[in-house]
Amino acid sequence: MAEANPPGGVGLAAAKRVVEHALWARVRVQRALPGRDRPAPAPMPPTDVLRTAAQWRAAAAECRRLRLPLHWDRPKNWDALGAVATVLDVVGRDGSVLDAGSARYSSVLPWLRLYGLTDLVGNNLEFGAEVRRDGVRFQYGDITSTGFPHGRFDAVTCMSVIEHGVPVGPFLAESARILRPGGLLVISTDYDQDPPDVSGHRAYGQPVRIFSPAGIRELVEIAGTHGLKIRGELTFDHSERPVHWKRTGLDYTFIRLAFDRV
Secondary structure: OEEOOOOOOHHHHHHHHHHHHHHHHHHHHHHHOOOOOOOOOOOOOOOEEOOOHHHHHHHHHHHHHHOOOOOOOOOHHHHHHHHHHHHHHHOOOOOEEEEEOOOOOOOHHHHHHHOOOOEEEEEEOOOOOOEEEOOEEEEEOEOOEOOOOOOOEEEEEEEOOOOOOOOHHHHHHHHHHHEEEEEEEEEEEEEOOOOOOOOOEEEOOEEOOOEOHHHHHHHHHHHHHOOEEEOOOOOOOOOOOOEEEOOOOEEEEEEEEEEEEO
């Protein structure tokens, strides 16, 4: 079995902590600066496939224009920016948002904080005691059984999480439960129209998964049984594999899916 390097370890944990504190320090500084309102991101399809490296480079350039701190893994700026653009368009700047399976150094919640949202929560099984960063709450939680009240959130985002051993049906059911009617779910995940062979590859204690078109269609079908309707056009083709996972040696891409809670 080809086991990817684990996410833990003293060195990596320290590096993540440095990135986390630098990110939130920048958020606090930017929010304190006087000046014009931050413009909204340019429109992006709510549901889309990352087709070329040029697209994630364009997303990174857009983040620079908007003065949003870039994710160190540059392709991830594409799915995060699309999620934030959709949240701002559908929910607005007064909404409540859960980032399911969040990391404190990932992009969605700090970017939404820079746009003025105040009711922001991230949960993850790796979290211990609750931590707050510029008013954003990070707490222990299972994304398939969160413990939040029915209809608690206007939006739920889940970026590059479900491919890591998450049972898709329970996750979609729980997301639908904690979303208000008319709420928004945005998911991104590893994808390929013709997935590479992942046999023998493991990461984060789970077999590596790269969703195929059939897997995505199944996900959308399950979502529909829980009152989640796809927003935008579902497409599958891509001309490049613009994402490279160095620790596994795999090349693939991302897909981003948005759903309305009906």
